[in-house]
Amino acid sequence: MSKPRSLSLAAYRVLSWGGAQQSIRPDQPRPDGELVWVHIATRDRLRAISDFCLRLQQARPGLSLLLSAPPEIDLSRWTGSPFPMVNLPAEQTGAARAFLDHWKPDLGLWVGGGLMPSIITRAEERKIPMLLIEAQLDVVLSRNARWLPDISRYTFDCFEHILTTTDETARQIRRMGVASSKVRKAPPLQFSPNPHPWPEDELIETNHALAGRPVWLAARVQAKEFISVLSAHRQALRILPRLALILHVADRAEAAPLQRRLETMDLRCSNWDDGGPIEDTTQVIVSSEPEDLGLWQRVSPVSFMASSLERGAGGQDPLDAVALGSAVIYGPHVDIYQTVYARLAEAGAAHPVKTATELGDAVVALLAPDRAAGMALAGWQAITEGAPQAERLVDMLQDLLDQRSNHDARP
Structure with missing residues (x-):
């Protein structure tokens, strides 16, 4: 990590400190084996993303998935997913670290906006591959840290791949200084209904x-x-x-x-x-x-x-x-x-x-x-129409998981 980036992140984390007072006591243990953490910014994407997660799990038996929602969301209103779901902790350095310490995800998939720099940059430092799909120019900054103009670029730059639904969003992310090779346009994931057969x-x-x-x-x-x-x-x-x-x-x-x-x-x-x-x-x-x-x-x-x-x-x-x-x-x-x-x-x-x-x-x-x-x-x-995009994304995630598994297996 370059020196300017380290200084910027250090300043942001000091200004965002407070996680030590917000202790995290998860009520469910981390499952054994590989775990993909999927963050969903808005409730309307829950069904489509849950459907995609089922596809991914079918393609990779033994894989576990954890879904997360923004900190302020009432999870009782986010129903219908077959996967466990938790709130992300507030945008505080200590809380982000505690979340990652407990769940130890092998890969992260962020869907939509509401990017939270603390947890995203901490995940990158732990070499957890992160993908951003349906990207929006929407970064959640602590009130005291909004004077840091480059923290948004650092946050986007933590992702291995960034998929946007519009050319304009892709252009604006590239203008921040994010490598063009990381950013491309792709359609949003869609739910693929599978109605039960009838006699x-x-x-x-x-x-x-x-x-x-x-x-x-x-x-x-x-x-x-x-x-x-x-x-x-x-x-x-x-x-x-x-x-x-x-x-x-x-x-x-x-x-x-x-x-x-x-x-x-x-x-x-x-x-x-x-x-x-x-x-x-x-x-x-x-x-x-x-x-x-x-x-x-x-x-x-x-x-x-x-x-x-x-x-x-x-x-x-x-x-x-x-x-x-x-x-x-x-x-x-x-x-x-x-x-x-x-x-x-x-x-x-x-x-x-x-x-x-x-x-x-x-x-x-x-x-x-x-x-x-x-x-x-x-x-x-x-x-x-979204089926080919879902298959491509499954392949992309599997490749990243394989690379991480091969790297961890080296002596």
């Missing part, structure tokens, strides 16, 4: 019962969305008189009351959970079992991803529906899935709506065979 006989029977009829699915509908969904269905029925709606409710307790409500509205319905048959005159099929969505997404060329028209429910992940060939409609309140929906909408695989009227119009428009097929193809292309 062929039941799928054939259900398709036969609905044969020749236009069908749409409203998935995980909240009680406060019932009126909007049913209004949209009535509106669409004026154009498509044989249209069938599969109304999948988010709360199982709502299924029976909803059936009675439909009967008072003169809508002919069948309760799928009770074994009700789908007849040629059935207008609404009520369903509530979460696992049945795999069937409905297979038979419905159009799926409205509910829990999104009204605030509060937070939306739902659309990728299984897309993987099963369904064109997607969604409301404005999709919260943590906003990035996913925006990507699908940009690809032409998803259509946003704000009102019941817009929903009814979208159902009619998207049920045109050429439109539904085009959106299904666009969706499939969108969710598979």
Whole structure:
């Protein structure tokens, strides 16, 4: 390490001192064998990165993974990952050292922004290979150290490889003085859905019962969305008189009351959970079992991803529906899935709506065979485009792990 760099880091660490008072007592031991530490800056990337980690683990049996989130994050809201997850300690020199002393990662992968100089530079000093993907110009500096203009460059320079999602970000990182050979543009990692298979006989029977009829699915509908969904269905029925709606409710307790409500509205319905048959005159099929969505997404060329028209429910992940060939409609309140929906909408695989009227119009428009097929193809292309990037990154990480293992094995 050059003298100017040593002086800069020394000054930063003095100004960031305080970790000795923040003792770290991990509640889980370090697993045996190789360990890759993966830091995720934002919650919306958790599913895609967890999916990538599963790929990496399959390619390298015996590998353990530790996921981390920023210090201030409430981990109870970051659910759904099969890997252990911890908060990084605050940006303090002693705390960063204690984290690395306990976990002893063989490799680090940082996803996104919020770079923390203390832990990143300490990892480099311990010769832990570090990669930065989906890089952003976002470095977390302690308040007293913001006058150090070059600490951001030193932090970026600790990474063996830096992948950015835009050419402009790559240019700005190079302008800091980071070697051009380290920096390149690459697409972000994407979640690759793998829906559970469905019994062929039941799928054939259900398709036969609905044969020749236009069908749409409203998935995980909240009680406060019932009126909007049913209004949209009535509106669409004026154009498509044989249209069938599969109304999948988010709360199982709502299924029976909803059936009675439909009967008072003169809508002919069948309760799928009770074994009700789908007849040629059935207008609404009520369903509530979460696992049945795999069937409905297979038979419905159009799926409205509910829990999104009204605030509060937070939306739902659309990728299984897309993987099963369904064109997607969604409301404005999709919260943590906003990035996913925006990507699908940009690809032409998803259509946003704000009102019941817009929903009814979208159902009619998207049920045109050429439109539904085009959106299904666009969706499939969108969710598979990241596969080559994931494979390249797996190979890159394996190479670095092999190099470290070979170096440690030398006498």
